Amino acid sequence: MINIALLTPCIIEGDAVSNDVIGMYHCLKKYGYNAQLFADYWESSINNIKHVNQVKSFITKKKDILVYHYSVGWDIALDIINHINCIKVIKYHNVTPPEFFQGINADYASVCQAGRKQLKLIADVPGALYLSDSEYNADELHSMGVSQENSLVIPPFHHIDDLQYVDSDTSILDKYLDEKVNILMVGRLAPNKGHSALIDAFDVYHKNYNRNSRLIVVGKQDDRLNIYTTRLYEKVKYLGLQESVIFTGGVSTASLKAYYLVANTFMITSEHEGFCVPLVESMAMKVPIVAYGSTAIPYTVGKAGLVWEQPDPYLMAGSIDCIASKESISVTLGDMGWRRYQETFTNEQIESKFMRAIKSIE
Incomplete structure (x- = not known):
């Protein structure tokens, strides 16, 4: 029997890359493969995770498959890839440019810099099959020499099924289902996430269109990024928005569902x-999307939202007002998002694409 190793630096509940790794694992098990998770560190309820130093004792045949999820620099994995004799698959999640973390956290900047540097080596693995979350990621690999014949776009597995079927947190519904317009952002508080521009756009909307509104920012706060987080809180205070901008921190699945349900x-x-x-979560929950079209965002949203080439606060605020004040537009955008989710991003469709990729290299 073919052994398939799924390799990633860490597995943490709720992390997007971890969700993709775990989704692949369950998918392979479903189809009868002898799959095994390997990581250097993990915080997960899944019992079948082994330390990375055991990979070489699991992958012992040329027909065995190693799937490496690449999102940061990791010397251990690079050494394994270079010295193990098997079929190799690279799942590319992209690497945050280190510039975002400069002046905020030197360790983050260093890890990201190493990741960008190592990417050139990862893109040059002989005979590897490359899987990318998005066309944006695939284009980056192609620019580094990866051939399109050895490259596929497969969106990441996710936990949206759990989000749809879990009971929502009623305390959040009771608190925020009022007469106010709720604008939602989901994503960890990190400097690449552009929260400053988000706050600027909300400031314009709140003060020029509708003071009966709030911005809800859902996402984990990292103590190592306190400089960034403090800047955001100071900006909110400077703009006089303390009563209208809510930072929730990390939340449960039940709470996350509730925030999507109250969002306009x-x-x-x-x-x-x-x-x-989170863009796909919004589509699945029929929440209209307004976005700055940077990097992979236009590829993920497609035509199912309002995507602008610049994060102009007045343009973003006007878009919010258009959706909030015209129910027909809100419903249409919500339905467009739902259709895109159903046609492109369900776990069933991702599973089908992933299994075709695996069978093509067996």
Whole structure:
């Protein structure tokens, strides 16, 4: 029997890359493959995770498959890829440019810099099959010499099925289902996420269109990025928006569902995304999308939202007002997002694409 190793630096519940790794694992198990998860560090309820130093004792045949999820520089994995004799698959999630973290956290900047540097080596693995979350990621690999014949776009597995079927947190519904317009952003508080522009756009909307509104920012806060987080809080205070901008921190699936249910619009002004799962969550929950079309965002949204070439706060605010004040536009955009989710991003469709890729290299 073929052994398939799924390799990633860390597996953490709720992390987008981890969700993709775990989704692949369950998919392979479903189809009868002897799959095994390997990581250097993990916080997961899944029991079948082994340390990376055991990979070489699991992958012992030329027909075995190693699937490496690449999102940061990792010398251990590079050494394994260079010295192990098997079929190799690289799943590319993109690497955040280090410039975003300069002056905020030197360790983050260093890891990202190493990731960008190592990418040139990862893109040159002989005979490897490359899987990318998005066309944006694939284009980056192609620019580094990866042939299109050895490259496929397969969106990441996700936990949206859990989001759709879990009971929502009623306390959040009771608190925020009022007369106010709720603008939602989901994503960890990190400098590539463009929260400053998000706050600027909300400031214009709140003060020029509708003071009966709030911005809800859902996402984990990292103590290592306190400089960035502090800047955001200071900006909110400077603009006098303390009562209208809510930072929730990390939330449960039940709470996340509730925030989507109370949202009139999902707005994102992120400057770097390799895919952006919250956009797909918004589509699945029929929440209209307003976005700055950086990096992978236009590829993920397609024609199912309002995507602009610049994060102009007045343009973004006007878009929010258009959706909030005209129910027909809100419903139409919500339905367009739902259709795109159903046609492109369900786990069933991702599973089908992934299994075709695996069978093509057996």
